[in-house]
Amino acid sequence: MRDELLDLAGALKDHILSERESRSGVSRLYLKGDLGALYPVPPDTDDPERESGVVMSVPSVTLEDIRTELGDCTRCKLHGGRLNIVFGEGNPHADLLFVGEAPGRDEDQQGRPFVGRAGQLLTDIIKAMGLTRDAVYICNILKCRPPENRNPEPDEIAACEPFLVKQLQSIQPRVICALGKFAAQTLLKTDTAISVLRGRFHSYHEMRLMPTYHPAYLLRNPGAKKQVWEDVQMIMKELQQES
Numbered sequence: 001m002r003d004e005l006l007d008l009a010g011a012l013k014d015h016i017l018s019e020r021e022s023r024s025g026v027s028r029l030y031l032k033g034d035l036g037a038l039y040p041v042p043p044d045t046d047d048p049e050r051e052s053g054v055v056m057s058v059p060s061v062t063l064e065d066i067r068t069e070l071g072d073c074t075r076c077k078l079h080g081g082r083l084n085i086v087f088g089e090g091n092p093h094a095d096l097l098f099v100g101e102a103p104g105r106d107e108d109q110q111g112r113p114f115v116g117r118a119g120q121l122l123t124d125i126i127k128a129m130g131l132t133r134d135a136v137y138i139c140n141i142l143k144c145r146p147p148e149n150r151n152p153e154p155d156e157i158a159a160c161e162p163f164l165v166k167q168l169q170s171i172q173p174r175v176i177c178a179l180g181k182f183a184a185q186t187l188l189k190t191d192t193a194i195s196v197l198r199g200r201f202h203s204y205h206e207m208r209l210m211p212t213y214h215p216a217y218l219l220r221n222p223g224a225k226k227q228v229w230e231d232v233q234m235i236m237k238e239l240q241q242e243s
């Protein structure tokens with residue numbers, strides 16, 4: 001009986017995936033009764049149908065879909081100077097997602113986010129939280145390196161942000177940690193200073209967003225590590241709470 005139910009669930013999953021491909025918008029499947037018991041119910045408290053027993057939840061777009069759509073991007077002027085697109089990396093189902101500003105030289109060379117000096121500090125922060133880089137997701141507002149690491153420009157953010165938004169929608173982390181002024185101000189659509197934004201949670205759609213100082217700022221201002229530690233402790237507490 002259990003095998004039959006699993007076969008049925010598999011067939012339904014295939015059906016949903018093909019529906020998704022045909023862009024019909026079906027992304028969830030609800031079954032009542034025994035089947036509901038076979039599969040864990042996702043922590044989707046806002047969903048009025050949760051009680052009916054969700055057997056599977058198919059994200060409407062995968063990270064692979066988004067990477068494919070991004071392609072060999074030429075949507076902004078940064079494409080001319082880059083070696084590699086830095087799409088992001090980590091757990092596609094992460095509860096915690098870090099967003100930085102833009103790739104630097106090391107990231108551009110390796111095609112991976114936060115692998116230089118600031119990246120080492122971020123890795124240390126993640127370890128101090130009792131996590132690993134593989135357990136979280138790490139990405140940036142911009143996917144290409146600005147020349148000489150200058151600040152991102154509005155047209156570059158406008159071209160790149162839709163892909164970040166899609167990544168966030170696909171991963172649906174419980175908490176976003178916005179590293180530095182550009183990440184926090186871009187996501188929260190504000191020009192309030194990072195020193196004012198940090199230290200408390202903000203709402204980003206149905207996710208919680210904690211702004212904190214960028215690791216590169218911490219390298220120049222080690223005294224601010226105390227505040228970052230306070231911020232990440234609030235994140236840890238939030239993640240420990242039952243969803």
Ligand code: URA
Nearest residue numbers: 100101102103113114
């Ligand atoms: N700084 C960022 O904001 N992102 C990186 O990936 C590296 C450094």
